[in-house]
Amino acid sequence: MNYEKKLKIRLCFAVCCAAAGILLVALCCLGMIKAEVVIIFGATLALIGIYRIINYLIIIKDKEAVKRQNIAENDERTVSIMYKARSAAFIIYIVTAAVGVIFFQVAGKSDLASLLGFSVAFLVFVYSIFYFIFNKKY
Amino acid sequence: MLLKNRIKELRKLRKITQDDLAQAVDVTRQTIISLENGKYTASLMLAYKLSKFFGVSIEDLFIFEEE
Numbered sequence: 001m002n003y004e005k006k007l008k009i010r011l012c013f014a015v016c017c018a019a020a021g022i023l024l025v026a027l028c029c030l031g032m033i034k035a036e037v038v039i040i041f042g043a044t045l046a047l048i049g050i051y052r053i054i055n056y057l058i059i060i061k062d063k064e065a066v067k068r069q070n071i072a073e074n075d076e077r078t079v080s081i082m083y084k085a086r087s088a089a090f091i092i093y094i095v096t097a098a099v100g101v102i103f104f105q106v107a108g109k110s111d112l113a114s115l116l117g118f119s120v121a122f123l124v125f126v127y128s129i130f131y132f133i134f135n136k137k138y
Numbered sequence: 139m140l141l142k143n144r145i146k147e148l149r150k151l152r153k154i155t156q157d158d159l160a161q162a163v164d165v166t167r168q169t170i171i172s173l174e175n176g177k178y179t180a181s182l183m184l185a186y187k188l189s190k191f192f193g194v195s196i197e198d199l200f201i202f203e204e205e
Contacts, residue, residue, distance in 0.1 A: 071160075076181050077169040 003070040004060065011056040018049025090127070094120055140203040146174040148192045148199070163187040 024042025027033045059065045072078070097120045104113035149159055156170045163184060172178035180188065180200075189196045 071164055072166055075166045075169055076184055077165065077172060077178050080178075 004066055007056055007060055007066065007069075011053065011060065014049050014052035014056060016049075018046050018053060021046025021049055090123070094123065141179055142176065142201045142203060143173060143180075144199055144201070145170070145188065148194070149174075152192075159191070162191050 021042045021044070024033070024038055025046060028035075028039040028042060033039075059069050097116050101113045101117045101120070104110070104116065145159075149156070156167050156174075160167045160170045164187070165184065169178065169184075173180055185196050185200060189199045192199060
């Protein structure tokens, strides 16, 4: 897919985000939703959506900016750093969560320990599945 | 094994900036800086693009050295 088309799809998604955020804020203001957290969530969603709309519109207008953005986003060093950061985050999460499970178990909060334990198990399970899939694919 | 490269040398020989080279091979300037400093090893695709740009073979651009 060409990068400009990708940006246009992202722009549509940003418009949807902004619209959803504005709708949530409006529903809260009209009293149809009675939760403070929803108005904060809606306002944040709307602001992020509007920011991204402006950002994408500026980039899409300028062909050179589209090319620059494409290079910056798909630069192989950036992609490699992203993979390394994800890998590090994965390992740190697993180790921290494992320590957390022991800590919560000792502290008598077995519910939290179970929840954390299951989250680690799920992550390792997903990793194993994708390892198997990619091992077959490549 | 150490992988060195002659990117900086060839770039200076041709009197082009890191930015020009980055644009020619579709990467960021930071990638060229990292390559020149030996902090990052190029993929085969980028190595091919760079060797094509400089008009040399990949073996001439990237040098394997036994430690």
